[in-house]
Amino acid sequence: MIPGTATEPFSNTVNVHATVAGFPNTYDDSAICTINLFVPAIDVTKTGPAKSKIGDTVTYTITVYNNSDADTTAMTFNITDTMLSINESVVIANGGNHVINKTLVIPGTATEPFSNTVNVHATVAGFRTPMMTPPSAPLTCLDRR
Amino acid sequence: MTKTGPAKSKIGDTVTYTITVYNNSDADTPAMTFNITDTMLSINESVVIAMAATMSLTRPW
Numbered sequence: 393m394i395p396g397t398a399t400e401p402f403s404n405t406v407n408v409h410a411t412v413a414g415f416p417n418t419y420d421d422s423a424i425c426t427i428n429l430f431v432p433a434i435d436v437t438k439t440g441p442a443k444s445k446i447g448d449t450v451t452y453t454i455t456v457y458n459n460s461d462a463d464t465t466a467m468t469f470n471i472t473d474t475m476l477s478i479n480e481s482v483v484i485a486n487g488g489n490h491v492i493n494k495t496l497v498i499p500g501t502a503t504e505p506f507s508n509t510v511n512v513h514a515t516v517a518g519f520r521t522p523m524m525t526p527p528s529a530p531l532t533c534l535d536r537r
Numbered sequence: 538m539t540k541t542g543p544a545k546s547k548i549g550d551t552v553t554y555t556i557t558v559y560n561n562s563d564a565d566t567p568a569m570t571f572n573i574t575d576t577m578l579s580i581n582e583s584v585v586i587a588m589a590a591t592m593s594l595t596r597p598w
Contacts, residue, residue, distance in 0.1 A: 393551050393598065406540045406556050406575040413568045423540040425554060430547050463545065519550060 400429045430463035436471075436512045444506075446498050452476060454492040454510050458484040466517045475508040540575075554578060556594045560586040 394402060403426045410419040435457040444450050454476075456469055469490065470481045476494045484490050498506060542554045556578075558571055571592075572583045578596045586592050 394546055394548050396548050398548055402546070404540075404554075404575070404577045406538065406573065406578070406580070408538050408558055409572045409574075410560075410569050411572075412566060413570070415567070419569075421538045423538045423556070425540040425542045427542055427552065428545045430545055432547060464547075465545070516547070519547065 394427075394429070398429060400431075402427045402429050428463055430465070430516075431461040432464045432467060432514070432516055433459040433461075434467070434469070434512060434514045435459055436510060438473075438508075438510045444498055446500050446502055449495050449497050451493060451495050452508075454478070454494070456482075456484060456490045456492075456512055458486055458488050458514075460486045462486060464516060467514050468517070470513045470515075471510065472513075473508070473510040476510075478510070551597055553595060553597045556580070556596075557591055558584075558586060558593075559591045560588055562588050564588055 403424050405422050405424050407422045408420065411417070436454065438452060438454045440452040441450050454471065454473065456471055458467055458469070460467060464486055466483055468481055468483050470479075471492065472479050473494075476496060478492060478494060482490050538556065538558045540554060540556050542552050546552050556573065556575065558573060560569055560571070562569060566588060568585055568587075570583055570585050572581075573594070574581050578598055580594065580596065584592055
């Protein structure tokens with residue numbers, strides 16, 4: 393497995409030392425394999441009003457960022473947010489972002505602080521290891537007056 | 538000798554390397570023993586390869 397300490401380009405060498413039976417001659421060769429390491433990076437933010445109260449309609453803004461380096465191939469982002477009924481897959485180009493605005497009526501069962509989470513699961517085409525963001529959970533303070 | 542792997546990868550991926558050793562000697566050359574070493578892949582083995590033959594090693598890492 394390519395270690396976290398690997399640097400770009402990631403090169404390693406194999407050596408061969410050959411001898412001929414009955415002769416003192418030796419022959420050496422080596423070969424280097426160089427792998428272009430790409431660096432995928434993603435982020436997500438979720439914002440909403442700092443304060444609100446039960447029954448209010450609030451607007452949440454989710455922004456998903458593709459902060460990968462230029463060597464990273466196309467990435468697909470699966471964005472899920474149970475409370476906002478979001479479950480969508482999008483391709484975001486390197487350096488790009490995807491914004492989702494969604495409204496919600498704060499339910500009568502809401503408790504203080506009222507928080508909810510969006511999760512992002514991203515994959516790089518042709519590679520198995522996924523990337524996931526830490527959950528983003530904005531807090532909306534409920535004003536109960 | 539050649540060593541090949543994926544053109545692109547990223548930290549955390551398991552990659553597979555293929556090492557191929559060629560004995561390109563002419564027909565008059567006696568048997569040759571090849572000692573192949575690759576520190577990163579923990580390879581240290583000796584093999585006899587016939588004239589005009591090849592030997593390949595494939596290792597995931």
